[in-house]
Amino acid sequence: MRRIKERIYTIPINEAFDQDVECPLCICEDKLENDALEYAVGPAMMEPDFRIETNKNGFCKNHFARLYALKQEKLPLALVIDTHLNEQIKEIETIFNKHRSELKALSSKGVLEAIPDRIKGKSNSAAKAAAKLIDKLRELKNSCSVCNKMNNNMDKLIENTLYLYDKEPEFKKKFQNTKGFCLKHVEDMIDKSGKALSPEKQAQFLIDLFDLEIKELKRINEDIHHFTLMFDYRNAESDWKNSRDAVPRSIEKICGSSNLK
Secondary structure: OHHHHOOOHHHHHHHOOOOOOOOOHHHHHHHHHHHHHHOOOOOOHOOOOHHHHHHHOOOOOOHHHHHHHHHHHHHHHHHHHHHHHHHHHHHEEEEEEHHHHHHHHEEEEEEEHHHHHHHOOOOOOHHHHHHHHHHHHHHHOOOHHHHHHHHHHHHHHHHHHHHHHHHHHHHHHHOOOOOOOHHHHHHHHHHHHHHHHOOOHHHHHHHHHHHHHHHHHHHHHHHHHHHHOOHHHHHHOOOOOOOOOOHHHHHHHOOOOOOOO
């Protein structure tokens, strides 16, 4: 049953690979991200497990901004923020209170009183408290419920892309006839190919992937180079060819989907 459910991912994969784009996997990732955002302030509001996760992880800066812009009605997002903040305040306060008395004692010491501890190389209580608080705040900054859901689904989608490449000759032809992939998704496919494919098939996959990718990277490099040449006054009447949108296409080829216009 699990494999049948996972194979549902083959439908959007095939649809994305039918499109004339710089990276079909970015099309899939954008769809997964939009679905995760809609879910976070939609059906997830009634699911205790997901609310537990959002209370703990919150959202990254990018996804907080995307969620804010997603709907005119702000109440669902406000409810998520309310319970998330409530939990995080408790955790931060607990960490701080564990060090409060030591901080108070240290703050009341004069410079001369503190010298013996420094000579002995003892870690001061302010440094210990600061380290614990920084750990907590960094953990919170780097956690995101939307990223977690999207990345988990993207992992399955990459695995299914490799499955189709291995098992479906028609899809393999689609794969080889794309414009290649962004470097982010090239890395993802390489990373998962060792588990998804036998060593012999992985070797062939790497040949197919990089014969394609290097060719397409050279193509887009030619486009961006031609774009730069068009700003030379001597080329004022020259043909732009396929370079007018070379800057956003080049950025997305390097970094992945960036929603650039």
